Amino acid sequence: MNLDEYAAGLTINPTMTDSVTRLLRQAILRGALPGGTVLRQEEVARKFGVSRVPVREALLKLEGEGLVETQPRRGVVVTALSxxxxxxxxxxxxxxxxxxxxxxxxxxxxxxxxxxxxxxxxxxxxxxxxxxxxxxxxxxxxxxxxxxxxxxxxxxxxxxxxxxxxxxxxxxxxxxxxxxxxxxxxxxxxxxxxxxxxxxxxxxxxxxxxxxxxxxxxxxxxxxxxxxxxxxxxxxxxxxxxxxxxxxxxxxxxxxxxxxxxx
The missing domain is CATH 1.20.120.530 (GntR ligand-binding domain-like)
Structure with a gap:
């Protein structure tokens, strides 16, 4: 999971959830997180230096945008495009x-x-x-x-x-x-x-x-x-x-x- 350069851009404005959402979205759209990548809340939270709450809310927003999906036994996964x-x-x-x-x-x-x-x-x-x-x-x-x-x-x-x-x-x-x-x-x-x-x-x-x-x-x-x-x-x-x-x-x-x- 290559999130290091995106984690460096984390800010607290306008909210922590919005910042995490924005950076995860960029990482997905720019190919740093390719389709099929499993996003574990605790790992993302550790990389960004935040609690799991804004990460969980960010993943819910991204799921609404179609960028991630929740799969049985795998958790939250970056979607692949056909x-x-x-x-x-x-x-x-x-x-x-x-x-x-x-x-x-x-x-x-x-x-x-x-x-x-x-x-x-x-x-x-x-x-x-x-x-x-x-x-x-x-x-x-x-x-x-x-x-x-x-x-x-x-x-x-x-x-x-x-x-x-x-x-x-x-x-x-x-x-x-x-x-x-x-x-x-x-x-x-x-x-x-x-x-x-x-x-x-x-x-x-x-x-x-x-x-x-x-x-x-x-x-x-x-x-x-x-x-x-x-x-x-x-x-x-x-x-x-x-x-x-x-x-x-x-x-x-x-x-x-x-x-x-x-x-």
Whole structure:
């Protein structure tokens, strides 16, 4: 259980439970705690230097988010994601984010436009950098925190906090699945080298982000919805296909059946 670097970031604000929840969530989403890892309350509490109470409450919150589950005779276990899970996440994103952007576009202001486009430009600046030190940030720009920051800016004018909270959870699950897919596709190749092969695709994604923000700036809800649906569906279906092919390739070939002698 690799929690040491996350335990170092423990704070008491806003509450101990929230801090433990946040750090465990980060450890799961970033792959430090892979699917199947058993989380024992006493061990987590010892690493974080807290009592078992905030750990127990944190695990209950994470279970509600679908990041852990309680299994008979094993206890609390980090959930693993299947291709079917990924498909469901994308279907739910498409449904909920369509509602969010349609409502938000009707209420978009100049300040909202500037904020959304500023995130796009930050992502483009990262893309233009060839520095190895930006490899982790490059990932976050495409599928992680920076990507969610853009969508959050896009949907915030909708004024629906519960809807945004549900989308936030789906975005985090999506980013977790993508990170697992990338790392499993070729773990011997550094992330920076893998990302360079997809520079054109990333540029297209950022262009789509810009076009969605501009549609919202015109309060053109119909165009914003159409762009978002294409954005999620096209990239999502391609990712599902890639993940399925990866999982199929990882399955061991069926052993040939032994010949049955009839003599």
């Amino acid at each position: 291709t079917e899970d990924f498909e469901e996440i994308l279907e739910m994103r498409l449904a909920l984010e369509t509602v969010a952007i349609e409502r938000a576009a009707q209420r978009f202001t100049r300040a909202d436009t500037d904020a959304a486009l500023a995130v796009v430009e930050r992502a483009r600046a990262i893309m233009r950098s060839a520095s190895e030190s930006h490899a982790a940030a490059e990932f976050e720009g495409r599928w992680g925190e920076l990507n969610w920051e853009f969508h959050q800016r896009l949907y915030a004018p909708a004024g629906r906090p519960r809807l945004l909270a549900a989308i936030d959870n789906l975005q985090q699950l999506f980013a977790r699945h993508m990170r697992m897919h990338i790392e499993q596709s070729d773990p011997m190749v550094p992330l920076q080298q893998r990302s360079e092969a997809n520079t054109l695709e990333w540029a297209a994604v950022l262009n789509e982000h810009e076009q969605m923000a501009l549609a919202c700036s015109r309060n053109d809800a119909a165009t914003a919805v159409a762009l978002l649906k294409r954005h999620i569906a096209e990239h999502g279906l391609e990712l599902v296909r890639a993940v399925r092919e990866q999982q199929d390739a990882a399955q061991p070939a069926e052993a040939p059946r032994a010949a049955i002698s009839r003599r």
